[in-house]
Amino acid sequence: MENIQNFQLLWFFLIAFLFLGYALLDGFDLGVGMLLPFVGKSKKEKDILINSIGPVWDGNEVWLVTGAGALFAAFPHAYATALSGFYPAMLLVLFALIFRAVSMEFRANDEKRAWLWEKVLLAGSGLATLLFGVALGNVIYGVPLNYKMEFAGSVLTLMRPVPLLFGIVALAAVLMQGASYAVLKTEDDLQLRCREALYIILWVNVATAAVYFVVMALIFPALLSNALFYVAVLLSMLGLAEILFSLRNENDKALFWKSSLFFWGLWIAATAAHFPNIIKGIDAPHLSITIYNGSTTLYTLQVMSIIALIGMPIVIAYTIFVYRIFKGKAQARHY
Amino acid sequence: MDALILARLQFAFTVGFHFLFPAMTLGTSLVILFSETMYLVKKEEAYRKITDFLARILGLIFxxxxxxxxxxxxxxxxxxxxxxxxxxxxxxxxxxAEAVIAFFLESVFIGVLIFGRNKVSPKVYWLSALLVFTGGHLSAFWILAANSWMQTPAGYEIFATGKIVLSNFSQALLNSSTVIRFFHTVMASWMTCAIMIAGIAGYYVRKRLHGETAKMMLKIGIILFAVTPLIQLSLGHLHAIQVIETQPEKAAVMEGLFETTKGAPLYLAGYVDEQNEKTYGIYIPRMLSILYNFNLNSEIKGLREFPKDNWPPVNLVFQVYHVMVGVGMLAIFMGLLGLFLLVKNKLFEAKKYLFILPYLIPLPHIAHETGWISAEVGRQPWIIYKLMKTADAASVVVSANQLVFSLIMFFLIYSLLFVMFVYLFVKIVKNGPEE
Structure with a gap:
């Protein structure tokens, strides 16, 4: 038993890492998708914004595919319960992601309806972000589960205030990822508008993060005696303060890393509160799906560990290689 | 309708729709790799134009x-x-594993292929083409291994609780149908792309558009079109032998064979009367046995050897299987005809043949969809052959009403995607490669 518990622990953190990777990387794609109509005035400016994420969003979305696959492989009960239980929400996530993906390609080839595809991109990016936050809020805050590990709530369960708060926190954080990335990739007037947007979004995040940390401390009093929680709060505050500092000094390159640092802080607090649950059973903690009762067997976890621990460093290496190819300011034309 | 049927319809519809696109990407990545290799070696502009044109199409498909x-x-x-x-x-x-080993590779480097022509050296661009090709094919391997495991499970143990657990990873991965299914499906994809490229280039050449680039593209397309259906014939043959050996009831259903027969006939077309358990149609006597092991009298198991409760829908599988084979035969004929015209130096003037080519583009899609339906419906009532029934697999918390809603939504959204895809595909083709 000692042995399998180590692997269950490893996979809890690997999956948290994969979803954090998704949040940080596809986070800026989704953020740019939402900001596009607000900061891009001309067609040329919108082209620049789309081309800033065009070469990389595909790869970024694979972090989600990998995270979901890893959840299936390591904790199939959590994967099965969440996806079937949150059926209407997951359906909307799929539709939002489908529209987000095709809207950029359709916009590039269907100039007459470019305005429509920009709206679709905004709606798809926003809805996907909100629902990811709500879904995460539900599994962390807890949902009604029965003794067969099945979801026992309804659509209304999914829309309780605490999960909705998670959705709003996610929207604000993802917008900040997008705005800080956009400042990095743009120039002149467009960059100025991105910087202004980032300034507003920064203060929104100050408010949502404050509410988030207070609510987390109230729901999970144990966090107050957990050092990780204070690390999380400090990292987030540091991230926000540094963004303000970098904005004042026009240090564009640092912004994206500071925004990511802030997001990381939110993530650590969520992970610390959640462990070792994967889906918390509200009102009946003994029905929770945890890393101990929801995992696959030792052998599967071992095989998966070999694949992930060899595969992911290679993935990260060539991802960095490709980001370096596209470093610098984005252009309006790509062919 | 009950939730199970709706869930099955939804899965069939969404995966059937999805399958159209990877079936085009694999072959397209092959031709891109070829033309980019030729560009690197020969430095002829026509090859670069073909790569750039196909990369634009690949972007939309992908x-x-x-x-x-x-x-x-x-x-x-x-x-x-x-x-x-x-x-x-x-x-x-x-x-x-598919995501970590394959899909990441394909998705990260496709960005370079579509956006990076002027950002990287020709060698790095070529490397990206190679990695997109590799990632796509590895991805197909892992997905088809998962599918094959449902057809011919291996490397597992069953716990007392009914949970199926892994006991040997390499046996599960390389179960008895993985390798042949992989090659059969990849070849279907190459065929799909061969006919797509021949169709597009055929249209250009007939309309005298895009000069040498179009002729070069047509040559590549026709050679692939002539070769891939022939290779597919032998791969399909090997796949059929594997099915006869590992899933005999599925083989019996595909061939419409009820009685175990020594010297079994091969139906070319026909109809299965499921109530009276009889198959009517045009057949070649003893041909199935000959194809199985080159023996006139070899025994092929009939469907009556197996409990009737576990029979899949017979006529449906029989029909879709024969449509697939029929389309394959037509593809062999049309491909060889094209090669004949090419060798005789008449291809670029063969107005009628070039006129027909674009209309063949949907043909391989019909073949891979019907082939896939015969493989999956032919496995019923099992979701995992002889281990788990489809009826026990569905989500218990998802209601029929939710499924009606989701099925309608998928239908509407995918219809929109399909219309937009065809519209933009035609638009990209009409814009053509750069002059």
Whole structure:
């Protein structure tokens, strides 16, 4: 038993890492998708914004595919319960992601309806972000589960205030990822508008993060005696303060890393509160799906560990290689 | 209608739709790799123009494929949570490994292929073409290994609780149908792309558009079109032998064979009367036995050897299987005709042949869809052959009403995607490669 518990622990953190990777990387794609109509005035400016994420969003979305696959492989009960239980929400996530993906390609080839595809991109990016936050809020805050590990709530369960708060926190954080990335990739007037947007979004995040940390401390009093929680709060505050500092000094390159640092802080607090649950059973903690009762067997976890621990460093290496190819300011034309 | 049928319809519709796109990407990545290699070696501009043109088409195909692919990864949890709980131990790792080993590679480097022509050296661009090709094909391997495991499971143990657990990863991965299914499906994809490229270039050449680039593209397309259906014939043959040996009831259903027969006939076309358990049609006597092991009298098991409760829908599988074979035969004929015209130096003037070519583009899609239906419906009533019934696999918390809603939504959204895809595909083709 000692042995399998180590692997269950490893996979809890690997999956948290994969979803954090998704949040940080596809986070800026989704953020740019939402900001596009607000900061891009001309067609040329919108082209620049789309081309800033065009070469990389595909790869970024694979972090989600990998995270979901890893959840299936390591904790199939959590994967099965969440996806079937949150059926209407997951359906909307799929539709939002489908529209987000095709809207950029359709916009590039269907100039007459470019305005429509920009709206679709905004709606798809926003809805996907909100629902990811709500879904995460539900599994962390807890949902009604029965003794067969099945979801026992309804659509209304999914829309309780605490999960909705998670959705709003996610929207604000993802917008900040997008705005800080956009400042990095743009120039002149467009960059100025991105910087202004980032300034507003920064203060929104100050408010949502404050509410988030207070609510987390109230729901999970144990966090107050957990050092990780204070690390999380400090990292987030540091991230926000540094963004303000970098904005004042026009240090564009640092912004994206500071925004990511802030997001990381939110993530650590969520992970610390959640462990070792994967889906918390509200009102009946003994029905929770945890890393101990929801995992696959030792052998599967071992095989998966070999694949992930060899595969992911290679993935990260060539991802960095490709980001370096596209470093610098984005252009309006790509062919 | 009950929830199970709706869930099955939804899965069939969403995966059938998704399959159209990866079937085009694999072959397209092959031709891109070829033309980019030729460009690197010969430095002829025509090859670069072909790569750039195909990269634009690939961008459109890939995005719809990715968008509809995420549906599939979510669907096992959303609609088949019963299945996911039982097989997470085996099926989960195959999907996860696909993402880590293959899908990342393809998705990261496709960005370079589409956006990076002027950002990287020709060698790095070529490397990206190679890695997109490799990633796509590895991805197909892992997905088809997962599918094959459902057809011919191996490397597992069953716990007292009914949970199916992994006991030997390499046996599960390389179960008895993985390798042949992989090659058969990849060849179907190459055929799909061969006919697509021949169709597009045929249109250009007939309209005297894009000069040498179009002729070069047509040559590549026709050579692939002549070669791939012939290779597919032998791969399909080997696949059929594997099915006869490992899933004999599916083979019997495909061939419409009820009685175990020494010297079994091969039906070319026909109809299965399921009530009276009789097959009517045109057949070649003893041909099935000959094809099986070159023996006139070899024994092929009939459907009556197996409990009737476990029979799949016979006529449906028989028909779709024969449509696939028929389309394959037509492809062999048309491909060889094109090669004949090419060798005789008459291809570029063969107005009628060039006129027909673009209309053949949907043909291989019909073949791979019907082939896939015969493989999957032919496995019924099992979701995992002889281990788990489809009826026990569905999500218990998803109601029929929710499924009606989701099925309608998928139908509407995918119809929109399809219309937009065809419209933009035609538009990109009409714009053509750069002059």
């Amino acid at each position: 995005v719809v494929g990715t968008a509809t692919g995420i549906t599939m990864e979510f669907s096992f949890g959303m609609n088949w949570s019963g299945y996911s709980r039982v097989v997470g131990d085996i099926f989960g790792p195959l999907l996860a």
